[in-house]
Amino acid sequence: MPTNEDLIDKYMNARGGRLVPGNDELARTVAYLKWRANGNIDVVRQTFPKLPHIHFDIFDSWDANAIAFKYGQVYFIGVSRGIVGLLGVMFDRIMGDKSLLDFLGDSSKERESMPNIPLGPDFVNSMKEVEIFGQPIDPMRHAVAQRMKDLAFDFVFAHEFAHIANGHLDYWSDRYGYSEIQELSESSKIANVNQNWVRQVIELDADRTGVFMTLSSELGKVLGHSSRPAEPVAGLYDLPSIILQLWCISVASVARLFGDDLLEAEGSPIPLYPSWRLRSIGMQRMAHRIVRAGDFPTRLKWEDLNIPDSILSSTYHYVEEIFSKISGMPPVTRGLLDATSERGWKRTSQLDEIWTKLRPDLERFAYVALHE
Numbered sequence: 001m002p003t004n005e006d007l008i009d010k011y012m013n014a015r016g017g018r019l020v021p022g023n024d025e026l027a028r029t030v031a032y033l034k035w036r037a038n039g040n041i042d043v044v045r046q047t048f049p050k051l052p053h054i055h056f057d058i059f060d061s062w063d064a065n066a067i068a069f070k071y072g073q074v075y076f077i078g079v080s081r082g083i084v085g086l087l088g089v090m091f092d093r094i095m096g097d098k099s100l101l102d103f104l105g106d107s108s109k110e111r112e113s114m115p116n117i118p119l120g121p122d123f124v125n126s127m128k129e130v131e132i133f134g135q136p137i138d139p140m141r142h143a144v145a146q147r148m149k150d151l152a153f154d155f156v157f158a159h160e161f162a163h164i165a166n167g168h169l170d171y172w173s174d175r176y177g178y179s180e181i182q183e184l185s186e187s188s189k190i191a192n193v194n195q196n197w198v199r200q201v202i203e204l205d206a207d208r209t210g211v212f213m214t215l216s217s218e219l220g221k222v223l224g225h226s227s228r229p230a231e232p233v234a235g236l237y238d239l240p241s242i243i244l245q246l247w248c249i250s251v252a253s254v255a256r257l258f259g260d261d262l263l264e265a266e267g268s269p270i271p272l273y274p275s276w277r278l279r280s281i282g283m284q285r286m287a288h289r290i291v292r293a294g295d296f297p298t299r300l301k302w303e304d305l306n307i308p309d310s311i312l313s314s315t316y317h318y319v320e321e322i323f324s325k326i327s328g329m330p331p332v333t334r335g336l337l338d339a340t341s342e343r344g345w346k347r348t349s350q351l352d353e354i355w356t357k358l359r360p361d362l363e364r365f366a367y368v369a370l371h372e
Ligand SMILES: [Zn+2]
Pocket: 159, 160, 163, 181, 182, 183, 203, 206
């Protein structure tokens, strides 16, 4: 009788295999990420005890991919080592740059020059001509970089978690016969237009869960409802606008890794995945809902935080400046303009309408309460 671990191995071996750490540092990183993933699941289980057991592991693949699948009765979330590596170098590069976020810690301690990194959704291609550089030198900036890596990882994890907990995977399997949801590389095998609309809506819903889990956790620490990370970053939680900005940079940077993509050309069939720029806009809308409309378990009111309402949208533009600085390339905004054009907003409202229709069907499979 194969064990659950055997089944997971079989599935993973057909897709690059499970990462087996070859050194102590990598082993520590993998153990830390498993601890974070399981901790995130446990938090949700306190509210929704019927949540099934979910296994988590790292795939030995350098693409920026993540995956949720079901094998028999076993649920599994896999994140590629490529994502973990990209998040690591991205936030070390940002906080190691004395000109970026220079109001945090003592940026004068950071290195005089840092390499340009053409960041994209493939670790090996992004790093092949980049000289190795260390982590930020100033202890506060080092700790902030780690905090941003954690938030970005938690966002990616929460997105995959939503594919299971919000019933996406079981619905997808019941309706279309696929028992996996991947973030990359499924485009070639699905060409049914209706199915692609559903899938786009599912992706946006998973992003909303990612925003909800990570942002409500951060705001909970601001309000003292949950424990704060250790010093030197603990004190930052007395400064809500800084926490909100760091959250926003962390999450928006994940979306930005995938570039400045456009909606499909006029008249072309709708693709399987929504454009990343459209997704960024969706994340921002969800963040606004959480902090402003009281859509938060502790009834937090935006006014209580006393932060300008524009901070979320302005930070998304700031992320473009950051990417320009760390890559040495001019800012790119064609896709961003596309997503915020009349056509982009029309697409967003079309997807909202499909969500309203899909939600009752998903509820039959969901283990948690679905977002409105
Ligand atoms: Zn997804």
